[in-house]
Amino acid sequence: SKITSEPIKLMAVDSGHGGNARDWDGRWNHVQKFLERPGPFTHPDFEPSTESLHFLLETCKILVIGAGGLGCELLKNLALTGFRQIHVIDMDTIDVSNLNRQFLFRSKDVGRPKADVAADFINRRIPGCNVVPYFKKIQDFDESFYRQFHIIVCGLDSIIARRWMNGMLMSLLIYEDGVLDPSSIIPLIDGGTEGFKGNARVILPGMTACIDCTLELYPPQINFPMCTIASMPRLPEHCIEYVRVLQWPKEKPFGDVPLDGDNPEHIKWVFQKSQERASEFNITGVTYRLTQGVVKRIIPAVASTNAVIAAACATEVFKIASSAYVPLNNYLVFNDVDGLYTYTFEAERKENCTACSQVPQDLKFAPSATLQDILEYLTENASLQMKSPAITATIDGKNRTLYLQTVASIEERTRPNLCKTLKELGLTDGQELAVADVTTPQTMLFKLHFTS
Amino acid sequence: IDAQLWGDHGQEALENAHVCLINATATGTEILKNLVLPGIGAFTIVDGHKVTGEDNRAQAATELLQELNSDVSGNFVEESPDKLLDNDPEFFHRFSLVIGVQLIESTCLRLAGVLWNAGVPFLVCKTYGLVGYMRLAVKEHTVVESHPDNALEDLRLDQPFAELKNHIQSYDLDNMDKKDHSHTPWIIVVAKYLEKWYNEHNYQLPKNYKEKEAFRQLIREGILKNENGVAEDEENFEEAIKNVNTALNPTKIPSTVQDILNAEGWKNITAQTPAFWVMARAVKEFVENEGEGKLPVRGTIPDMIADSEKFINLQNVYREKAMQDASVVSKHVESLLQSVGKVCVYKSKKKCKNAAFLRVVRCRSLADECSVELVNKDEITSCMDNPDSEMVLYLMLRSVDRFFQQHSRYPGVYNYQVEEDIGKLKLCVNSLLQEYGLNVNVKDDYIHEFCRYGANAIKMITHQFVPFNNTFIYNAMSQTSATFQL
Numbered sequence: 001s002k003i004t005s006e007p008i009k010l011m012a013v014d015s016g017h018g019g020n021a022r023d024w025d026g027r028w029n030h031v032q033k034f035l036e037r038p039g040p041f042t043h044p045d046f047e048p049s050t051e052s053l054h055f056l057l058e059t060c061k062i063l064v065i066g067a068g069g070l071g072c073e074l075l076k077n078l079a080l081t082g083f084r085q086i087h088v089i090d091m092d093t094i095d096v097s098n099l100n101r102q103f104l105f106r107s108k109d110v111g112r113p114k115a116d117v118a119a120d121f122i123n124r125r126i127p128g129c130n131v132v133p134y135f136k137k138i139q140d141f142d143e144s145f146y147r148q149f150h151i152i153v154c155g156l157d158s159i160i161a162r163r164w165m166n167g168m169l170m171s172l173l174i175y176e177d178g179v180l181d182p183s184s185i186i187p188l189i190d191g192g193t194e195g196f197k198g199n200a201r202v203i204l205p206g207m208t209a210c211i212d213c214t215l216e217l218y219p220p221q222i223n224f225p226m227c228t229i230a231s232m233p234r235l236p237e238h239c240i241e242y243v244r245v246l247q248w249p250k251e252k253p254f255g256d257v258p259l260d261g262d263n264p265e266h267i268k269w270v271f272q273k274s275q276e277r278a279s280e281f282n283i284t285g286v287t288y289r290l291t292q293g294v295v296k297r298i299i300p301a302v303a304s305t306n307a308v309i310a311a312a313c314a315t316e317v318f319k320i321a322s323s324a325y326v327p328l329n330n331y332l333v334f335n336d337v338d339g340l341y342t343y344t345f346e347a348e349r350k351e352n353c354t355a356c357s358q359v360p361q362d363l364k365f366a367p368s369a370t371l372q373d374i375l376e377y378l379t380e381n382a383s384l385q386m387k388s389p390a391i392t393a394t395i396d397g398k399n400r401t402l403y404l405q406t407v408a409s410i411e412e413r414t415r416p417n418l419c420k421t422l423k424e425l426g427l428t429d430g431q432e433l434a435v436a437d438v439t440t441p442q443t444m445l446f447k448l449h450f451t452s
Numbered sequence: 453i454d455a456q457l458w459g460d461h462g463q464e465a466l467e468n469a470h471v472c473l474i475n476a477t478a479t480g481t482e483i484l485k486n487l488v489l490p491g492i493g494a495f496t497i498v499d500g501h502k503v504t505g506e507d508n509r510a511q512a513a514t515e516l517l518q519e520l521n522s523d524v525s526g527n528f529v530e531e532s533p534d535k536l537l538d539n540d541p542e543f544f545h546r547f548s549l550v551i552g553v554q555l556i557e558s559t560c561l562r563l564a565g566v567l568w569n570a571g572v573p574f575l576v577c578k579t580y581g582l583v584g585y586m587r588l589a590v591k592e593h594t595v596v597e598s599h600p601d602n603a604l605e606d607l608r609l610d611q612p613f614a615e616l617k618n619h620i621q622s623y624d625l626d627n628m629d630k631k632d633h634s635h636t637p638w639i640i641v642v643a644k645y646l647e648k649w650y651n652e653h654n655y656q657l658p659k660n661y662k663e664k665e666a667f668r669q670l671i672r673e674g675i676l677k678n679e680n681g682v683a684e685d686e687e688n689f690e691e692a693i694k695n696v697n698t699a700l701n702p703t704k705i706p707s708t709v710q711d712i713l714n715a716e717g718w719k720n721i722t723a724q725t726p727a728f729w730v731m732a733r734a735v736k737e738f739v740e741n742e743g744e745g746k747l748p749v750r751g752t753i754p755d756m757i758a759d760s761e762k763f764i765n766l767q768n769v770y771r772e773k774a775m776q777d778a779s780v781v782s783k784h785v786e787s788l789l790q791s792v793g794k795v796c797v798y799k800s801k802k803k804c805k806n807a808a809f810l811r812v813v814r815c816r817s818l819a820d821e822c823s824v825e826l827v828n829k830d831e832i833t834s835c836m837d838n839p840d841s842e843m844v845l846y847l848m849l850r851s852v853d854r855f856f857q858q859h860s861r862y863p864g865v866y867n868y869q870v871e872e873d874i875g876k877l878k879l880c881v882n883s884l885l886q887e888y889g890l891n892v893n894v895k896d897d898y899i900h901e902f903c904r905y906g907a908n909a910i911k912m913i914t915h916q917f918v919p920f921n922n923t924f925i926y927n928a929m930s931q932t933s934a935t936f937q938l
Binding site for chain 2: 033034036037039040041080100101103106200232233234235281282283302303304307312315316325326328332339340342344
């Protein structure tokens with residue numbers, strides 16, 4: 001059934017959108033007012049036009065990354081605003097615990113891919129909308145895929161994935177004689193939530209602060225130190241981690257299978273063992289719910305925070321697609337633990353940002369330093385925070401892998417290199433090292449400078 | 453899992469709530485969606501509007517919302533709020549909260565009056581173009597467990613209770629082996645060095661930056677050294693040094709709680725006194741007697757470097773004291789209730805631990821906000837010192853209401869009206885400012901912008917019911933917001 005949008009009956013006399021039989025009278029009335037009327041707060045480049053609606057409805061291509069808490073809200077908002085060419089990527093399937101906020105899913109959908117079900121729901125509910133789903137990882141696509149979109153919106157729950165996406169858009173930028181070609185810029189709108197807090201930001205790759213420019217804004221992930229887990233637990237969480245990290249791999253209670261947070265038998269086992277461990281140390285507070293939360297690394301989520309952040313993001317998509325208003329510049333923080341609080345500021349670009357500054361990154365080490373030293377620097381340095389870097393270099397004209405963690409056989413073969421000094425490995429002053437890592441789709445180049 | 457955020461009490465309260473939504477617009481249904489998903493007990497939609505064709509908007513919305521959570525009970529009334537106010541105003545008394553969306557001013561004020569007298573919280577929501585508006589009107593909203601984000605710990609280091617004193621005394625830092633020394637909780641470390649400090653400083657706490665720095669140095673010197681005189685790696689001592697700033701804050705009752713304990717209106721407990729105020733009175737009696745001027749001990753300590761035994765033992769000292777204090781408060785509650793002839797099976801223990809987090813929010817009535825005598829002139833004029841403050845959006849919304857009153861429509865609905873309506877809206881703005889004696893300047897840009905919107909809304913933010921006090925404005929153009937007390 002068709003729904004009138006306001007208590008006051010509005011007739012759609014003004015510029016019916018014509019042409020499309022799916023659009024009943026007045027369907028896009030509300031949007032048209034923003035696109036076709038001049039105003040005092042519009043973007044300086046804005047020109048009222050009846051063409052803009054057509055662009056919005058038929059041409060503008062949006063990519064939504066994530067079809068979870070934020071993703072469902074984003075898809076709904078974008079589809080209702082009028083965007084029709086929407087693509088969505090999500091690598092997960094639906095879990096029963098998603099149903100209390102990911103409202104495009106019902107209990108009959110449990111087990112199915114989120115992207116597929118979300119697209120189905122939106123396409124059926126909003127006539128004319130054409131959401132295309134991909135049950136894949138973002139890393140499964142290359143530049144040719146991403147290049148087709150006008151705007152990309154992220155509703156991710158992982159910093160690594162964000163950085164990868166960030167890096168991908170940087171790699172699409174075209175510089176001619178050092179000048180950035182604006183047509184190669186794809187705006188990235190990034191939303192994130194955690195409980196009652198959230199943020200939304202607008203990133204214009206190559207122009208404004210990117211994800212890596214502001215890496216310190218992301219809170220450190222909570223990982224308990226091993227000595228606490230192994231010998232000095234104090235909190236119920238420590239006991240659960242002990243069972244998860246040490247006891248499970250040792251005792252293999254269900255055979256040689258990884259611990260599955262969604263398997264109640266697994267959780268029950270972890271819960272019982274955690275209780276035993278806790279009673280050894282007189283620690284109280286181990287519950288089934290806490291056990292599941294720790295094993296699945298669950299961060300409590302609230303429907304309304306996702307709604308707020310997704311709304312802010314969708315508003316920005318609309319602003320950028322229509323030039324109707326000046327986009328957010330460039331970071332919004334939201335918190336509704338106590339009252340309602342928002343804070344908007346302009347995050348600054350980092351001069352030597354590893355992702356967007358184009359400044360060659362330097363590595364300064366003594367020739368007597370070891371490869372291990374370089375590895376530690378790459379993972380522990382606050383601006384790099386790599387996860388498992390793979391290092392290659394051209395030595396004596398040949399491309400050699402110095403160390404790579406992600407393939408077991410290569411890891412074993414290159415492990416002895418870690419203790420060797422840079423001199424022993426045949427590296428020279430001024431040499432380039434190529435580093436690959438999950439945090440970036442492109443290999444990063446470093447210049448090695450020997451210190452005395 | 454999400455109940456972890458608001459706890460079992462919160463979830464229970466949510467499940468017992470019955471919310472009424474007036475007008476199932478995009479904004480209204482969005483709000484309700486965010487209440488239905490986490491599991492509100494029941495909702496009722498009041499809406500007299502028809503969806504094109506035969507369906508009623510209230511019914512259609514109710515059915516779709518029901519799908520989201522089968523545990524929620526959904527109802528609808530195909531009636532305009534004005535009709536209900538005419539025929540059966542007491543209809544609204546049954547709700548825990550009424551949310552009014554896109555109400556015209558006259559209906560809004562009528563409803564506000566009824567709800568204020570019935571003590572039912574009223575949340576008014578409007579979306580207009582890229583502007584969002586929320587107004588909460590409730591005489592008194594009490595919060596027992598406010599879950600503040602970064603509350604300071606309640607460690608009592610400046611006034612240790614007897615059991616804590618004894619426990620601290622059981623440690624002899626100067627004669628411990630290295631392992632024990634490095635795994636002593638920082639709270640003990642600070643307490644021990646505080647004793648040293650007291651001896652040399654006439655029993656005065658380190659007060660200013662200079663003294664705190666000297667105190668930190670005192671602790672630093674206590675770090676064990678190896679045979680070459682180099683300081684060992686003692687993380688617990690580093691923690692102690694880092695926490696000096698906050699650990700030595702004098703224990704005192706937060707002013708928000710003081711206000712609650714001293715509230716005039718509830719000095720005399722009767723059989724009708726709400727539970728919150730009985731609790732507040734009981735806490736007050738505790739503070740004046742057993743507590744010796746202090747609140748019940750909270751009982752939690754942050755995690756810190758320590759071996760399991762030392763940490764658990766210290767934690768238990770605080771926990772047991774907290775339970776003791778909570779029992780005493782419970783007894784006060786019981787005797788207060790007995791004195792007015794009530795017997796209560798009361799979950800007071802858990803609530804006592806959070807005495808420092810008791811909050812009361814009192815919002816002014818809409819009637820007061822709109823009255824010429826009581827309008828908050830100061831708030832409005834001082835905010836308008838910045839002519840682009842979100843306050844101008846509030847004034848525009850009020851002016852638009854006035855426009856509707858005069859012309860029975862909103863400004864700029866049709867393209868041909870926009871030009872003329874700018875002038876008409878400006879007249880409304882001026883008459884509003886004049887009526888309330890507001891000497892502020894509303895830029896023409898905003899008048900133009902509001903005519904541009906033509907009363908349509910691009911769907912925006914929706915919020916869970918949060919006790920902000922009392923007006924919230926969201927500006928999607930700049931992605932900024934502000935809260936005003938009007």
